[in-house]
Amino acid sequence: MTKIIVNGREVEADPQKPLIAACHDHGEHVPHYCYHPGLSAVGSCRICQVEVKQGEMPARVVAACRTPIAEGMVVNTDSEGAHDSRRECLEFLLKNHPLDCPICDKAGECSLQDYSFQEAQAEGRSSEPRRKLEKRKDLGDVILLDQERCILCSRCVRFMDEVPKSPQLCISGRGSHSVVETWQDAPLTGNYQGNLADVCPVGALTLKDFRFQARVWNLTRVPSTCSECSRGCSITAEVLRDGEVKRMRPRPNENVNGYWMCDHGRFSEGELNRSDRMAPAALRDDAGQLTAADPGDALRVIQNLLSVQSQALLLASPYLTVEEGEAFSQLARSLGRQASFFSPEPNDLRDDVLHTGDPCPNRRGLQEAGLTPMSSDEWAAASAAADCILLVGERLLDMLGDEALAGLPATQRLVVMECRASDHPAVDVAIGVPNRVERSGTWINVDGAAGAIRAARPAPQGVRTIVDLLADLTTTSGQPEEALSS
Amino acid sequence: MNDFLIILIKTCVIYGCLIGAAALMTLAERKFSAWMQLRYGPNRVGPWGLLQPLADGVKFIFKEELCPDGANPWIFRLAPILSAVPAMLTVAVIPFAGDVNLFGVDCGNLSITDLDIGVLFLVAIGGLSVYGVILGGWASNSKYSLLGGLRASAQMISYELSLILIILCVVAMTGSLDLRAITEAQNTGNPLSWNVFSQPLAFVIFVIATFAETNRHPFDFAECEPELVAGFHTEYSSMKFALFFLGEYCAMIVMACLTTTLFLGGYSVPFWEDAPWFVELGSFCAKAGFFAFLFIWVRWTLPRFRFDQLMHLGWKVFLPLALANLLVTGAVISLA
Amino acid sequence: MVIVKRKTLTLAERLYLPEILRGLSITFRKMFQPKVTRQYPEEPLPTNEVTRGQPRLRELTEGHLACVSCGLCEAACPAYAITIDGQETDRFIEREPERFEIDMLRCILCGFCEEACPKEAIFMSTELELAGFTRESFKYGIDKLKRSTEELAPRMEYIKRINERW
Incomplete structure (x- = not known):
């Protein structure tokens, strides 16, 4: 354990984890898109910038997900410099992000919305048109891709590589032509595709099953356990106003399922919503x-x-x-x-x-x-x-x-x-x-x-x-x- | 037999007219109040809303009869009757016109009866109407009703005193308790012989006391909506409630008639001593109508008194003034 | 501190009767003044674009609402009068309401839905009258709420104008 100072508080941090994890563990929220605690960190989105002062050197703004922890680090997640960097980063991300929050299923639980609001970054200076890409790209039976909404954080790519270990997604093209794709548009396979919609910080990867089914703020979330195998993944059952179970999502639980669940369990709500119930x-x-x-x-x-x-x-x-x-x-x-x-x-x-x-x-x-x-x-x-x-x-x-x-x-x-x-x-x-x-x-x-x-x-x-x-x-x-x- | 028939017809006609007039008064109350407030008032039922009282009556009949828990049901039912009946009884002695000669039949004077103690009868029966109010308030088993009833009884008794003293002045001047005799004494063709001119102070006190006696604004402490919900009839509904209202409006009409008789020469027509009966009746109705209008007019003009102000006025102002008035009247009569 | 001086009353005022007569004369004169009551069903209320009547949905193209069922009005509604279910369409804007229900008995005509709408889809119309025999009949669906753009145009103009003020 290494001692660092986060926002004026001396805390103990695990040197094996990146700085952002230490901040999160101690209740200091640092915005993040590409970082996911269950995946490797690549530092592609640059939103997680914090101010770090080490030794006698002047304070620097660094990406918290790619900064290893060192003894005596003084971290300020709330400094003016960090906020400035985040705002600039957001402006770039929003440059090509379409304004279709009203029809986007992610609205309400979208990190891009949350951080734009949090950092008060709503104005863009660009007058160029937004890039036009495919809005309804079919990625198999489970997932639909909206390339315009994608912020290229590569979480989905890393998920497929690292968790089910079946690399199927990649980011192809360069610069502003980069898009997430499968090889020759082949449909995704495997029992863990549903997690892609969860790891996507924006509304680019959405579940076909849940598409336009409910606004997320209308859902009542109840912690529960998956019934489909003896693993018993911790889940959240999300119920719409009339009692219909709209979706089930994994609930982080280190001892059982980490951050994931399989599609077999995820889409087992059909049987729960049957109307042909037995009389009392x-x-x-x-x-x-x-x-x-x-x-x-x-x-x-x-x-x-x-x-x-x-x-x-x-x-x-x-x-x-x-x-x-x-x-x-x-x-x-x-x-x-x-x-x-x-x-x-x-x-x-x-x-x-x-x-x-x-x-x-x-x-x-x-x-x-x-x-x-x-x-x-x-x-x-x-x-x-x-x-x-x-x-x-x-x-x-x-x-x-x-x-x-x-x-x-x-x-x-x-x-x-x-x-x-x-x-x-x-x-x-x-x-x-x-x-x-x-x-x-x-x-x-x-x-x-x-x-x-x-x-x-x-x-x-x-x-x-x-x-x-x-x-x-x-x-x-x-x-x-x-x-x-x- | 013929006499009996004539009396029966007269009774029916006068009571029919009284009830009709009371119904019309409810409409007039709403119409005049509306006009004073720059509204139209009821104008949907019948021409100019004339059938509104009928609609109200039908509504009252179809309303649910309620009797509160813990109320004394018999007294609760008796009270509205006690309130309405005395008010209607007193109209029996009011002389509406002189000799009526209809289709060659001499029907006698236009009044149900000419009691030689008419004034005494009127005061006695009128005093009974306080029972309706206080019993209604007491039997309802409700604090608002009870307070309303108590206030009403205190108020009516206080003002009855001044009222009777004033009537005594008039009686002393005429020397008779018969209302027709009192009217005839003023029926000289000269309006100056009306009692209102010889007894102006008595007239003012009498008119104000009638407001208190009938529980009308600005002395309607028996109801007093802002304080007591609806006072003694808070718990009443349906026809029982309507009976209270019938009693109130009948009492108003009787008081208007009484004021006319005592102070404005009753059915006497100015400058026409031997007018035919229908002219006399018209004269009476015009005068009584004005007083009925006055009841409404005052209600929609003045704010309500405070109860202590009411008592102050009754006992400390009106009673001494009425006594003094009686004293002076008596002194003048005995000296003259 | 404000000191209010109590006015000393004149004898006439203390006697009360002259003042009563003055009051009576005022009410008597009022009886003959023109009435201000509006005879409602025959003389309907005047409406203009500021009138905040019942909310209505704007039809964008033939048969299609401007609404994308984003649910913001539903969330903004303080009376919980609005219920929306979305569905997918093949049109350019992929989402449209499958069910858009306003319970008119719950609606308090506050206009928050209109304010929350990002798509100029819901507007407060000039329709004010509401009557029915069953509670069910007050749950207005899309068929009852749909209005053409022309009908709602004055209100749209007005809203645009007041929004420019901010």
Whole structure:
């Protein structure tokens, strides 16, 4: 650790990191475009200039991202000289930047906007026309490039080089003819393209999926955890006014995902925005139709089933949180049964960056809660042997598949607690549960790191939490106290 | 039988006219106030807004009847009736004109009855109307209503005193309690024989006291909107509220008639001693109409008094003046 | 400090009655003066370009709004009356509103939306009358808000003029 003085304050800084990181670590914000804490520093944008005085030499204005830390450095991030340099730098950047903030998706979270405002740099002296470039350049399925908005910071190029290690982007041309391009306009590939829109400090690289979907200041941001693999990347779920999840973005977390997430997880919001939600409670009536029922009645029916049928199969979704898993295994203990969770086959998305290939985000947490994993083969055998099946948690029906349900014997009772509505003829009792943006809890990832999920919007009217439902079933079926003591 | 029929018809006509006049007064109140404030007033219902009272009445009937929680429901319902009925009863003794001869039938004098203690009846029944106000205020179970009712009762009792003393002066001059006799005494064809000329101070005090007696501006402390919401009828709605208003306007009309009778010679026509009855009626209506207009006129001109000023005026100014006036009147009569 | 001298009243003023008569004469004279009330539905309010009526959207080209659904009016609206959803178009300006809704019951006609608009797309019109039978009918969509440039031209001129003052 090296001692430096930042804005009159003596702080300890890591000499391995550039000066800008030390400033950021100690709460002194230095503007930056090309610098990204997760990428190498190149010093191409020159906005991060600060005044540094070393030893007896007069103070100099230097780019903080390319300046190594030295003992006894005196740094002033707020000096007149630094501001002057930043303003000149901004004037050059804005020289060719189009004034289409009103239609730009980045508006509101754009560094160029923020720093122009911060440095009060709005006037340009240039009377030359702005350069005309391609405004809608297709870069594959995920990303759209607006070359006019690009400030050539090369963050995207470095990201592709350094993180997924599949160099696909480059800056071609020289001087004012420089543009970001792919080789022969080939579309981008890979599972990490979405991060390009996050690293881009302006609106040049935008997500096709999010294009013109919402103004960013209308989004409510809730910290959460990605559900798509056992890595459990920390994310921010962003919800529009009517509760629709508009996008999910990585949340910096050194222990788990750094600054990134994969596209597979990023674009998994479709399933969260489904409108075909299961009713709070439904029972199969005399005519054989699933009809909405009083939730209390439905719970009593389930209790009766569980107390009468001795060979019940209790199967949870792998998306259950630790808390819900705990409640589920308590219910199983009170019934003298073993609780399991469905463990789907690993998929082929596994890579060296983040994705683990295991679709259970909470495998460790559920195992610690006392649930045993159950593969599809085991499920086929166990479901045939059971006289009553209780399925709890989101996406479980989709994972098992309708064919598996159709093959169940007719005498078997099937209770489903799901998010998605189902009118499968095998279902006898259906209870609606909140999905992962409507409830709070903890998932434990493959390395044992806990990731919290938090409710970003209220659950549909009348839908209760899984913990509540399971607790109600436990206290009224069997003797929970005895089960606990034994 | 014939007499009974005539009395029945007279009663119906006079009460019909009274209610009609009260309705018209509500319209006049709004029209005149509008004109004084450079507005038009109600002009949408019927020609010149003439059907506005009808529309108001219909609205009142369709409004929801409310009875506040904790109110005494029977007294609450009784109060508007107690307020309206005495005001309407007193009109029975007002002589509107002399002998009426209609289609060759002699119908007698144009008044429901000519009581020989007409003045006493008027004062006695008029004094009852304070009960409507105070019971309404008390039964509403509301602080505003209660305060309004208390103020109204204090005020009406205070001014009734001066009012009666003034009436006594007139009675002393005429020597009769019969309102027709009082009118006839002034009906000489010479306007100078009207009491207003022999008793100018009494006239002024009487007119001002009638304002206080009817709870009109500038003495409307029973309502006093800025302080008491709406005073004693804050909690009233629908027809019950309308009854209070009917009572107020009937009282105004009766007081206007009374002032006319006592001081302006009633139905006497200046310089025409034996005028036919319809001319007399016209004369009476013109004089009473002026006083009714005065009620409205003053309301939209003067600001409201303070309650202590009102009491000061009633007890320390009007009462001594009225007593002195009675003394002088009595002295002059006994000396003459 | 200002010292207000209390006026000593004359006898006539203390007697009160002459003053009352003076007041009465004033109100009586007023009764015959011309009325100032406007008979509203027959005599509508005069409007000009300064009138701040209900906000309306300007049609830039045939069938297309000048609005690019940037959401600044939505953000500026103190009454939360505006709701905008954007969508992509093939025209040069790539963005247009898919839904532009103003809840006229919420709108307080403050004109902040007009001030916030960077595209000269929303203007306060001279339309002042608002009536309906359901709450839903007061949620004006693009179809009800769209006005031609000519209709809004006086207001546009006026806004340009006052903006030049700064």
